[in-house]
Amino acid sequence: MDVLATRYYYLVTFVVLGLGAYMMIANRNIVKKIIGMNVFQTGIFLFFIAAAYLDGANPPVLTAEPPYVSPLPHVLILTAIVVGVSLTAVALGLVVRIYAEYGTLDAELIREVRHDE
Amino acid sequence: MSDLVPIAVAVPIFASVVALLAGLVRRKTGWHVAVAGSVVHVGIALELARRALFDETVRYVVGGFTSPYGIELVVDGLSATILVLVAVVSLGVLGYARVAGPRSNAFYAAYLLLTAGLTGLSVTGDLFNMYVFLEITGLAAYVLVATGEGGRSAVAALRYLFIGTVGASLFLLGLGYAYIATGTLNMVHLSELLAEVGHTTTLVQTAFAFIVVGLFIKVAIFPLHTWQPEAYASSPDSVSALISALVSTVSAYAFVRVVYTVFTADFLAANPLARDFLLVAAAVSIVAGSALAVAQSEVKRMLAYSSVAQFGLIVAAVSLVSETAMVGAVVHLVGHGLMKGGLFLAAGIVATATGARTVADYDGLADRMPVGAGAFGVLALAMVGVPPAVGFVGKWYIALGAVESEAWGLTVVIVASTLLTLAYFARLVERMFFREAPEVVADGADATAEGTVTPAAADGGDESPPTGRVTLGMYALVVTAAILSVALGAGVVGYEQLIESTVTSLLS
Numbered sequence: 001m002d003v004l005a006t007r008y009y010y011l012v013t014f015v016v017l018g019l020g021a022y023m024m025i026a027n028r029n030i031v032k033k034i035i036g037m038n039v040f041q042t043g044i045f046l047f048f049i050a051a052a053y054l055d056g057a058n059p060p061v062l063t064a065e066p067p068y069v070s071p072l073p074h075v076l077i078l079t080a081i082v083v084g085v086s087l088t089a090v091a092l093g094l095v096v097r098i099y100a101e102y103g104t105l106d107a108e109l110i111r112e113v114r115h116d117e
Numbered sequence: 118m119s120d121l122v123p124i125a126v127a128v129p130i131f132a133s134v135v136a137l138l139a140g141l142v143r144r145k146t147g148w149h150v151a152v153a154g155s156v157v158h159v160g161i162a163l164e165l166a167r168r169a170l171f172d173e174t175v176r177y178v179v180g181g182f183t184s185p186y187g188i189e190l191v192v193d194g195l196s197a198t199i200l201v202l203v204a205v206v207s208l209g210v211l212g213y214a215r216v217a218g219p220r221s222n223a224f225y226a227a228y229l230l231l232t233a234g235l236t237g238l239s240v241t242g243d244l245f246n247m248y249v250f251l252e253i254t255g256l257a258a259y260v261l262v263a264t265g266e267g268g269r270s271a272v273a274a275l276r277y278l279f280i281g282t283v284g285a286s287l288f289l290l291g292l293g294y295a296y297i298a299t300g301t302l303n304m305v306h307l308s309e310l311l312a313e314v315g316h317t318t319t320l321v322q323t324a325f326a327f328i329v330v331g332l333f334i335k336v337a338i339f340p341l342h343t344w345q346p347e348a349y350a351s352s353p354d355s356v357s358a359l360i361s362a363l364v365s366t367v368s369a370y371a372f373v374r375v376v377y378t379v380f381t382a383d384f385l386a387a388n389p390l391a392r393d394f395l396l397v398a399a400a401v402s403i404v405a406g407s408a409l410a411v412a413q414s415e416v417k418r419m420l421a422y423s424s425v426a427q428f429g430l431i432v433a434a435v436s437l438v439s440e441t442a443m444v445g446a447v448v449h450l451v452g453h454g455l456m457k458g459g460l461f462l463a464a465g466i467v468a469t470a471t472g473a474r475t476v477a478d479y480d481g482l483a484d485r486m487p488v489g490a491g492a493f494g495v496l497a498l499a500m501v502g503v504p505p506a507v508g509f510v511g512k513w514y515i516a517l518g519a520v521e522s523e524a525w526g527l528t529v530v531i532v533a534s535t536l537l538t539l540a541y542f543a544r545l546v547e548r549m550f551f552r553e554a555p556e557v558v559a560d561g562a563d564a565t566a567e568g569t570v571t572p573a574a575a576d577g578g579d580e581s582p583p584t585g586r587v588t589l590g591m592y593a594l595v596v597t598a599a600i601l602s603v604a605l606g607a608g609v610v611g612y613e614q615l616i617e618s619t620v621t622s623l624l625s
Contacts (some may be wrong), residue, residue, distance in 0.1 A: 008458050037279060044286055047290065
């Protein structure tokens with residue numbers, strides 16, 4: 001229980017990961033699948049940031065007193081966020097094309113339409 | 118002069134931007150920019166390979182930091198090999214795309230970005246940098262797949278994007294575990310610190326599991342391959358050739374890097390379960406991939422499933438922790454890249470000239486286009502592993518490694534994989550050379566020989582009639598791939614000596 005009380009953010013990480021993965025798999029709407037993908041990635045961002053957190057620590061700048069929180073995971077996640085945004089942009093671009101082609105965002109319907117082709 | 122390593126990554130990125138900007142001034146200039154960029158890229162790759170193979174490992178730390186704090190770029194014998202493969206295949210496929218298209222500048226910008234991502238992936242010595250390049254490669258690949266016509270390629274690209282993102286995210290998660298355990302991201306430094314932390318600690322084991330599963334998705338190992346057949350089959354021929362030859366290959370290289378440079382052979386020795394997991398995944402992938410390939414009716418899908426099986430062989434070689442098998446894995450990585458790329462190009466010219474895209478359409482193809490069918494046949498047999506082709510040499514080394522390690526079960530699977538490969542290629546070869554062409558198609562034979570558009574062939578419900586022109590250059594490219602796939606087999610003994618020190622240090 002002690003772990004749960006002090007490390008709950010790791011628990012939240014995996015709840016978020018699970019939610020995101022579930023949305024990607026179970027949701028029929030492809031835009032919501034993309035949202036699921038974003039939620040999934042957010043879980044990982046949380047994981048890194050939580051790992052860098054140190055209780056009572058200061059930001060790692062020269063004028064602040066040690067101990068410092070670790071700056072590196074923040075930088076890594078900044079990069080990962082940029083990657084995530086690019087992915088979302090490409091995914092939404094594809095959605096626009098799919099909608100223009102099939103007139104629906106429903107993954108099941110698209111599959112049926114394509115089966116008939 | 119180790120500055121060449123970052124330049125090797127920067128050249129394609131720069132060319133990509135130039136291609137995009139040039140498109141604003143004048144349309145259809147992308148191809149020329151791409152060729153110029155790729156020629157420079159090949160030159161740099163060859164020079165780096167010369168240094169790495171004949172002198173010593175080339176190292177460069179980005180941004181004036183010192184290792185292990187800065188991002189290190191490393192070119193050793195293994196990465197040099199993959200680097201040259203990436204550069205040469207990208208340039209080669211450009212020759213095919215000249216006429217076959219797609220022709221927009223945006224396409225070539227994405228094309229060069231993919232080359233840049235793959236180059237970065239092969240030279241990086243930093244785990245997080247590897248994730249970034251994995252994503253750059255992925256993004257460019259999704260875009261390229263989507264350049265196909267109609268909704269099919271867009272749906273395939275979106276599916277590829279979802280699954281690929283999950284793969285890369287799992288890689289990132291595993292990387293997070295490794296980082297939390299050690300506080301470093303440099304691969305060599307990580308391997309030392311991971312050993313200090315202990316290879317049997319849960320943290321390190323979890324990191325390994327996430328990273329490996331993430332990379333399995335990128336490599337398309339059964340049952341995580343589901344994005345791959347549709348992505349290959351629905352993209353334009355030039356794209357499927359490029360992606361099939363390079364993307365999974367370089368991801369498999371990343372897999373080798375992570376297993377041996379980051380986690381090292383000691384990790385596999387300390388965790389028999391991890392090793393067994395790799396072994397089983399490999400065996401399942403070989404068998405299931407081949408079985409699925411036999412069941413396909415569309416030629417490009419069949420080739421795609423064949424890749425699932427062939428990459429199973431690579432994973433098998435990695436799980437053996439044997440120098441012989443490792444040499445086999447590298448040879449097979451390069452060989453498979455060339456052969457599979459060549460096969461997709463061959464399938465591309467066949468489809469362009471005759472409209473034949475399904476296995477049944479290949480009936481009597483040898484009469485209709487002897488050169489295309491001949492090259493396809495040679496490449497197919499090389500893939501099966503008929504001596505002296507490079508496909509044979511790679512599999513031979515892997516099988517030898519399995520025997521040396523006394524992994525009998527795997528030996529059986531590897532030998533059987535040759536038969537399974539034969540199972541799906543033999544039916545194509547048989548159709549091409551020993552069956553009569555259907556009546557309707559025979560009329561177009563003369564036109565095909567001259568490389569012009571044939572009248573609509575095969576009324577067998579095929580959705581894609583002949584679409585374009587097959588130029589001499591396209592034939593030359595496919596024939597070159599076929600010749601290389603045979604000729605490289607002879608060079609392997611010399612190459613083995615060059616790469617010996619790299620493989621030894623990798624496995625130590």
